[in-house]
Amino acid sequence: MADSIMSKAATMEIPINSNGDTRTAEEDSLEQDLQQVMVSGPNLNETSIVSGGYGGAAEGIIPTSSIKGPAILFNEEYFERRCGNAPKPDLRSKSRGIPHSQSVASRIARQPDHHPGPSMHHSNSHPTMMSEEATRGIAVEKFDSVKKWSINTYKCTKQMFSERFGRGTRTVDLELEAQIDVLRETKQKYEHILRLAQALSGHFYNMVQTQQALGDTFADLSQKSPELQDEFGYNAETQRLLCKNGETLLGAINFFVSSINTLVNKTMEDTLMTIKLYENARLEYDAYRTDLEELSAGPRDAATMMRIEVAQQEYQIHKDKYERLRSDVTIKLKFLEENKVKVMHKQLLLFHNAISAYFAGNQQQLEQTLRQFSVKLKPPGSDKPSWLEEQ
DSSP, rough: OHHHHHHHHHHHOOOOOSSSBOOOOHHHHHHHHHHHHHHHHHOOTEEEEEETTTTTEEEEEGGGGGSSSSSSOOOHHHHHHHTOOSSOHHHHHEEEETTHHHHHHHHHHOOOOOOOOHHHHHHHHHHHHHHHHHHHHHHHHHHHHHHHHHHHHHHHHHHHHHHHTTTOOOOOOHHHHHHHHHHHHHHHHHHHEEEEEEEEHHHHHHHHHHHHHHHHHHHHHHOOOOGHHHHHHHHHHHHHHHHHHHOOOOOOOOHHHHHHHIIIIIIHHHHHHHHHHHHHHHHHHHHHHHHHHHTSOOOOOOOHHHHHHHHHHHHHHHHHHHHHHHHHHHHHHHHHHHHHHHHHHHOOOHHHHHHHHHHHHHHHHHHHHHHHOOOOHHHHTTOOHHHHHHH
């Protein structure tokens, strides 16, 4: 109740008249106001601030929810003066400070509410948390991949050294291993044929260029030596004919070299790449097979049984991979043998007929051989770069 009296007293100011004297009607109604306050009490949702001065009185209602801190300040001196227990100060000097309280009240009434939402921090940190979780997931995935690679490499290395020192066993397909050895030996021999054919092509090209230069020299001398014009002319014509037939044979040799190069460095090499994958799969299969056999030979406790189950799954995975690659190698070896026979039959027949026709001097048979095998000759000078490419 005392708080209600003080809050009522604190919100009241002394209005003055034009002569500066206080009005006695306010003093007479003080007791009635206090009784009314004691009965009803102040409204807790709003605070009435009344200020007056020479120009009149002003009143404003300020919601208490917008004021931070205490809404009412108790003025003990003012309360005692209203009750008649204190000397009355100079009201003129007192009234000069009243507008200040009014400006303060209006400034408080205009102060906006600032209640930052509790979820702002979470909304800003949510993308950061998501990015951190994604980064952590990628790091864990990379770590698992490196871990699996390390374990696999260790087991394969252990199996490889065991096989080399005669301590471990390996899976062998005798028929397939024999075919692989034959393919590697055949590839080496075909590479030797390819090198010799390339050397023959280079040497024959130089011979053709020499014959062409020699024919041009004979033709020039036949013009400058009237007494030997016929002899130089015959030799010039012969060298030109040999040069023409040489270019035809050179085209056949280059076609032979190109076909052998495709067979050796593309077809056979592709099959050998599959064989390398097959051999790696065989090594992994034997490594996991040995690991499973070692675990099966040990004690059978709960932890070991779980390890045996995991090893059985890994063993089955590598077994399926090994069998699949073995089937691929078998099929590729079969098709490679058929392709090799077909290609070499055509190329060897072309090489024989072209060489025979050239050294027999049969120009028609040589040209017919090239048409038979669909060999297209390049025009003279097509191998040389153009003047634009030389710039």
